Amino acid sequence: MESGKRLSTKIDATVPTAARMYDHYLGGKDNYAVDRAACEELDKVVPSTRALALNNRRFLQRVVGQLAKEYGIRQFLDHGSGLPTQDNVHQVAQRIDPESRVVYVDNDPMVLVHGRALLDQNDRTAVIQADLRDTEEIFSHPDTKRLIDFSQPVAVLFNSVFHCIPDSETEGPLAVVRRVTERLVPGSCLLMCQLVSEDPEVRDFVTNFMDQATQGHWGRVRQEKDVAEWFEGLEILEPGLVEVSTWRPDTDVAPRQATQEWIEFGGVGRIR
Secondary structure, three states, X not given: OOOOOOOOOOOOOOXXXXXXXXXXXXXXXXXOHHHHHHHHHHHHHOOOHHHHHHHHHHHHHXXXXXXXXXXXXXXXXXXXXXXXXXXXXXXXXXXXXXXXXXXXXXXXXXXXHHHHHHXXXXXXXXXXXXXXXXXXXXXXXXXXHHHOOOOOOOEEEEEOOHHHOOOOOOOOHHHHHHHHHOOOOXXXXXXXXXXXXXXXXXXXXXHHHHHHHOOOOOOOOEOHHHHXXXXXXXXXXXXXXXXXXXXXXXXXXXXXXXXXXXEEEEEEXXXX
8 A cells, every 4th residue: 555544543433333332342541422322223233242352352461471471472463443341451571571673564553553652661562553454554663663573583463353344356355465564583472363154144234334434444344264365374273263262372261252243363483
């Protein structure tokens, strides 16, 4: 995509955003009535969404912990990071090694405001406003260049964000993944997951609802086979591509996705 894509710096409280809806589902307070109303409408058709959001967040935390502890990764580039909540990527990684470095990327101006306030005293972490499809702008951003050494392994995170962008040969998820992987050295990892459903009625309803609610800031709910395509050429870490609550659970009593009208599906791929 064209570098320097225009991004809004104004927080619009009249139009729901995926970041603020996700914040509401996680029990956060950085959302508006319009976001909560959109969540209520979504819940009428896909009532498992709150559980799905909570399980997705736990998945992200487990992946970051595993990559830092078991694979020695100390650099994280988090695309579509969303609003700060408890146990963010930098907190998980820096508990394992305080020298871990994290760059958060989001196009929502509210994320930029709240993220910078949170990270003001942490010089190993930054938040930048960019479209996740603009790989060149993200990788060349001064904060990215300050914190991330691309001659060393990096964990690039696309956690529950690819459903926010439409299909395109140059700007769709697969194109983004290919642009990113060609810039990474062996040992680097990519976390990738998104909302999927094998029920065409669910896919169509949620895709149309979110596209209208966010005024076009949405892609589509996909199928498991679409997600699998992004991992071609990568070594997929165990246990493979799965519903994310089953990815290396850290307790036998960990919550699982109870209903299956849609799920968060994906895993972690490693560059050989």
